[in-house]
Amino acid sequence: MATQYDVIIVGGGMVGLTMAAALAKTNLQIAVLETGSFRHLSTGNWLDIQACEPSDYQNRVSAISPGNQAYLSKLGIWQSIPESRKANYQRMKVWDGDGDGKIAFDAADLAVPFLGTIVENQVIRAAALASLQAFTNVETIENSQVAAISESNQIVTINLDSGEQLACQLLIGADGALSAVRQQLGINSQAQSYDQTAFVANVKTEFAHQDTAWQRFTQSGPVAFLPLPDPNLCSIVWSIDSDQAEALKPLSESAFVSRLSHAIENRFGKLSPISKVASFPLIKRHSERYLTQQCVLIGDAAHTIHPLAGQGVNLGFQDVECLSRLMQSLIENNRSWTLMANLRPFERERKAENALMQNAMTGFKWLFGHTAMVPTLLRNSALNFVDNAAPIKHEIIRRAMGI
Template sequence: MQTTFDLIIVGGGMVGSALACALRDASLRIALIDGGPLQRDNSPQNEHEFDPRVSALTVSSQRFLEHLGAWSLMVDERVSPYRHMQVWDGLGTGHIEFHADQIQHPVLGHIVENSVTQAALLDRLQTQDNLSLLAGERLQTLLDDGELGPRLRLESGLELEARLLVAADGANSQLRACAGFAMREWDYLHQGIVTTVEVSESHRKTAWQSFLETGPLAFLPLPDSDDGRHFCSIVWSNVPDQAERLMALDDSSFCQELERAIEGRLGSVLTTDQRYCIPFRQRHAVDYVMPGIALIGDAAHTIHPLAGQGVNLGLMDAAALAEVILHAHERGDDIARLAVLQRYQRQRKGANLSMMGAMEFFERLFHDRSMPLRLLRNSGMNWVDGAPMIKQQLIRRAMGLQGDIPRLAR
């Protein structure tokens, strides 16, 4: 089989698959490597069963996925638009509401199961002529003695080389570690409980978020079933002891605690799917690139899921890197040259750090229990809620409609 490529992407998740798909019309030899099957699961889908992993996709992410030809496939399968967002301080009176009408837009975003996005991208990749899919393959080590550029040795013994390698293999990236990228990281000392729940009242196309003493709780709207049942995906951030206690509860007791925590705003919490507990940790690569290698998505940065921006940042990384590669290739430039790759880093590093800084600020702001700060926090939320111009700016930035947006996502 072919063992030399112009570009090898390690990691076939949403971000790696999106990058490969964005380069479908380029005269580049591309390989996509992943330990999984790299094809959709075609088993029958129960309308009452949801992937516990969901993303709040912004309008800019939607536009990028439309460009890739994946969005229509996702809509055909299952997406949940939301037009309204309610945020409040569970310990006080602070409250902010956001609505799509405030910026004359049909939606604020869409809640989409990660498996739906992944399946749509994989469908697109199956027909991509310039792409080799290497499923069930895992990276063993990185060598630097290839004739073209870096050389990969896989656990199967296969060796591949390419002018450019892209690490899209997640927060614990093996390629990033092999290449020796320096990281800054710290533990949030919080864990997130994620699952799907059925509620007795409609979510009304609204995303709900309460800031509790132990951490934020989000109820994200999922599609109603044909028989009128209502579902939400939840992300409940807690300190480790509290998370352990909640995970140990039986389903009925957990639903009762969850209903109290959300103040019954969606009626009764009737049922819960299997619960998963995920530790929250922030990571950020000091540099995203070195000669012949680039990091994208969680391999470059992970943030607190406070606003559901992690996947959106990764998709914008993929869009920006694709633009840089396409532009360099059209000009006859070396796509692996450090000066070329630094164009991608300049575009994305500042934007990612800005979002990470904002999430860090809000996480610390709502984690502080002191009474003076709590009063200031509640007053500030209510003031912003009454300031339409500021709210419009916040909405546009959260939707990915403001700032340095890659051309493919506009």
């Protein structure tokens, strides 16, 4: 016999756990399914207030906008992340490696304390998981793989690979870019390779990062240095054309950072690796639908984006805010919170916003990837124009900050 819940969220990542936190106060019976274990999140030192050793920082980080920080605070997540794990950046500096085009953003120009905050993904997960401990209506189920999903008679039935069967009124797929939920439901996803590979790592720098997020565009892709809490530690994201990426994969960590230093024009002096180098292909995906009869897709399960603007998980948190707000409104007004027609406003709002951001990032990637004279002159002129047009520049950064 199937174990019954009101809502089952598949995926215990940042977005899935935040979705559970957003619905926890509704008193719905909620389960969060995760293919791995949560033990390392609940028993690790992710939320300790003590300063970290350089080797403690993970190489997967996210730039969280102030708007999403406010939302995560409302859910009791953000305030439990210790300052020792947060790196507020007050400035952003972006420049074209093939010209004189550049643009700089400064929090002081907007009279705000910072533009965003770099936090490790695992720290956000740990904080979201910790926020759920106060609620008896939320259950986490570890080491569980979805084998089959069926929708019938207003009930969604999930068969796990263990043979266990679960049932719910609404299934939320938050299980990442290769979503098993999306595949089981037969939802098509338009995929387009960026023909680039992203490398991530943490490095120690000779020169301080100055609480600044740095990004240089090169012919083969952007390289970003993101500040960590230590003034001489950065998390890097180097997106490089896949044919050139193959030559980087077999390099030792020291050889890799030597190439990295050249890519960032030696701006930080001598670099030393303090983490392993990881890599993954960059693919733009967008699901044709976010809804089925009684299932919803959010986060990377619905859309993925190029990391050059750091908007990936921010879009996922906005999905959570939109869906939870709509569901709570439906519950308060005694309307069905599982009916597809009633959930359609979520799909309309978020699909349009996500597509807009995806297309903008694709356009940036195309514009900065061309070496011909006309695109090069165009992008350099555009960067310099916006840098000197304060109203336009301030509007761009406000939208990115979510304020």
